[in-house]
Amino acid sequence: MKRAFVTLFRTAPVLLVILLAAGGVAAGLRLLPPAPQGDGVLQLTVLGHEGAPLTPVRAALIAALKTTNLRVAMTEWAVVDGVRIFADGVLRIECQSGGEGLGSPLFFAAREGSLPPEVTVSNTAGLRSAVAEAKPGSRILLAAGTYPGGFYFSNVRGEANLPIVIAGVDPQNPPVIQGGGNGMQFSDAAWIELRDLVFVGATGNGLNIDDGGTFETPSRQVFLHRLRISDVGPNGNRDAIKLSGVVDFRIEGCTLERWGTGGSGVDLVGCHGGIIESNVFRHGAAAASGGANGVQTKGGSRNVVVRRNRFESVGARAVNIGGSTGLEFFRPPLEPDGQHAEARDIRVEGNTFLGSTAPIAFVGVDGARVRFNTIYRPGRWAIRILQETTAPGFVACRNGQFSDNIVVFHSDEWSSGGVNIGPNTAPLTFQFTRNWWYCLDDPTRSRPVLPVTETGGVYGQSPQFRDAANGDLRLEPGSPALGFGAEALPQ
Numbered sequence: 001m002k003r004a005f006v007t008l009f010r011t012a013p014v015l016l017v018i019l020l021a022a023g024g025v026a027a028g029l030r031l032l033p034p035a036p037q038g039d040g041v042l043q044l045t046v047l048g049h050e051g052a053p054l055t056p057v058r059a060a061l062i063a064a065l066k067t068t069n070l071r072v073a074m075t076e077w078a079v080v081d082g083v084r085i086f087a088d089g090v091l092r093i094e095c096q097s098g099g100e101g102l103g104s105p106l107f108f109a110a111r112e113g114s115l116p117p118e119v120t121v122s123n124t125a126g127l128r129s130a131v132a133e134a135k136p137g138s139r140i141l142l143a144a145g146t147y148p149g150g151f152y153f154s155n156v157r158g159e160a161n162l163p164i165v166i167a168g169v170d171p172q173n174p175p176v177i178q179g180g181g182n183g184m185q186f187s188d189a190a191w192i193e194l195r196d197l198v199f200v201g202a203t204g205n206g207l208n209i210d211d212g213g214t215f216e217t218p219s220r221q222v223f224l225h226r227l228r229i230s231d232v233g234p235n236g237n238r239d240a241i242k243l244s245g246v247v248d249f250r251i252e253g254c255t256l257e258r259w260g261t262g263g264s265g266v267d268l269v270g271c272h273g274g275i276i277e278s279n280v281f282r283h284g285a286a287a288a289s290g291g292a293n294g295v296q297t298k299g300g301s302r303n304v305v306v307r308r309n310r311f312e313s314v315g316a317r318a319v320n321i322g323g324s325t326g327l328e329f330f331r332p333p334l335e336p337d338g339q340h341a342e343a344r345d346i347r348v349e350g351n352t353f354l355g356s357t358a359p360i361a362f363v364g365v366d367g368a369r370v371r372f373n374t375i376y377r378p379g380r381w382a383i384r385i386l387q388e389t390t391a392p393g394f395v396a397c398r399n400g401q402f403s404d405n406i407v408v409f410h411s412d413e414w415s416s417g418g419v420n421i422g423p424n425t426a427p428l429t430f431q432f433t434r435n436w437w438y439c440l441d442d443p444t445r446s447r448p449v450l451p452v453t454e455t456g457g458v459y460g461q462s463p464q465f466r467d468a469a470n471g472d473l474r475l476e477p478g479s480p481a482l483g484f485g486a487e488a489l490p491q
Helices: 056-061 063-067 124-133
Strands: 005-010 015-020 035-038 041-043 083-085 091-095 106-110 118-121 139-142 146-148 151-154 164-168 176-178 182-187 190-195 198-200 205-210 219-225 228-230 241-244 246-252 255-257 264-269 272-277 280-282 293-298 301-307 310-312 317-322 343-349 352-354 358-363 365-371 374-376 383-386 398-403 406-409 419-421 431-433 436-439 465-467 472-475
Touching: 118 124, 124 139, 124 146, 124 151, 176 182, 182 198, 182 219, 205 219, 205 228, 219 241, 241 246, 264 301, 293 301, 293 343, 317 343, 317 365, 358 365
Parallel strands: 015 106, 118 139, 139 164, 146 176, 151 182, 164 190, 176 198, 182 205, 190 219, 198 228, 205 241, 219 246, 228 255, 241 264, 246 272, 255 280, 264 293, 272 301, 280 310, 293 317, 301 343, 310 352, 317 358, 343 365, 352 374, 358 383, 365 398, 374 406, 383 419, 398 431, 406 436
Antiparallel strands: 005 015, 035 041, 083 091, 091 106, 465 472
C-alpha cells in the first residue's frame, strides 16, 4: 500500500497543506474550513463522501495528518461552500483564516489514493458475481429487498486496511436474506466486513464463517456490524452466528433473536482474539428454560471478550464459557502433552442479564474473568461450574474469577444457594470478590452459597434499579450499589 504524506508550507499570507498518495484521484474527500485553535494551530476536518463517515481505507490514507497539529475527524458531515475539484483530481477549498497572525486567504488541498470500485447489486446473481470479482478494498452494496438465502463464498480475502465490505445500501431499510440452510457462509475468509444486513429463517445457521477445515489457515479479521438475525432452526443445534476457526474478529451492534432450541446466538469453536460487544440477544420467555445459549466459547477458544451486551431470556446459559466439543474439532488441534481446556482467557464484562436458567456457566474453562455485570432474576442459579469434556489430558474447570457484579434474585427461582458445582471441577481455585447480592422477596436470604469465601461482598441491600419491572436495570442516581454492575465497567 502506498503511503500518504503531508507537506506544510508556511508563507505570508498563505498556508498550504497538501496530502498526496501516488497515483491517486479525488474520490469524495471533503475539507471543512480550518478552525483556529490558538498559538497559530489550525484544526482541519476531513470528511468522507455522500454524507458517510470515512471508511477505514480512507482513514488510513490520510493518517499522515495525525502527525501534525491538525486533527482528522471521521464522524461528522457538513456541506462545504467554496469547494472546487480541478482536473488534476485534487480537492481544494479556500477560506478566510480569522486567526491571528495567519493572514488570508488560506488554501488547502487533499488527494487520496485510488480505491477499488464500489458496486451496487439488486439480485442474487449480481451479489454472487460481485463477491467473486471482489478485490481488497471493494465495497459491495446490496439494495433493499428480499434475497433467497443459501449463499456460499470461499476465499473472499481483503487485505490489512483494505477489507472487502458487503453492506446494505440503506441502513434504515436493510436487505433481507431469507431462508437457506445457512443464510450466508464464508470459508477461508480474511479482512471482510458485513454491515446492515438482515438474515431470517435459515434452517441451519443464520451466518456461518469457518476456516474450511484447514486449521493452519484460519479465517481472520472478520467484522460483523449491525446485523439482524432471527428465527433460525427453529429446533436443534442451530446458531444465529457460528464462527469456527476464526482469528481476530468483532461482532458489534447486532440483534440476534430466536435461534435453535439447542443452539447459540453466537457460537465460537476454536476462535481466538475476538470481541463481542454492544449486541442484543433475545430468545423469548418460552425458551428461557431450554437448552440454548446466548454466547458459547468452546473448542479451544481463547482471548475473547464479551462486553456490554444485553441478554434477555436466552435459554439455559446466557454465556457458556466453554462447553463440549468433539476432539477432532478443536482449533488448533489437540497436542498429546495434555493441559487441554475448552476455553482460556475469556472476559465477560459490563453485560446485562435478564432471566436464563444460569446467566454464567464456567464449563471446562481454564481461566475466565466475569466482572461488572448486572444479573436480574436468573431462573435457577447465577453461576454454574461444570466439566463436560473429560477425555485424558483435559484440566478440571478452574481459575474462574467473579467480581464487582450485581446479582438480584427471587427465592422461588434460586437453587443450591445460586451456585451449581458439578463433578470433575476445581471450585476451590475460583475467586469471588466485591459482588452485590440481593434477594427480592427476603433480603435476609441474600447471601449465596459459594465454594470459597468471598472478599468484600455486599448482602441484603437493594441496588435500587430505575425500573426493573420494565427491564431498566440502570441504577438510581443515589443507589448504594454505584460502582458495581454493568454501568461501573471501567472505560
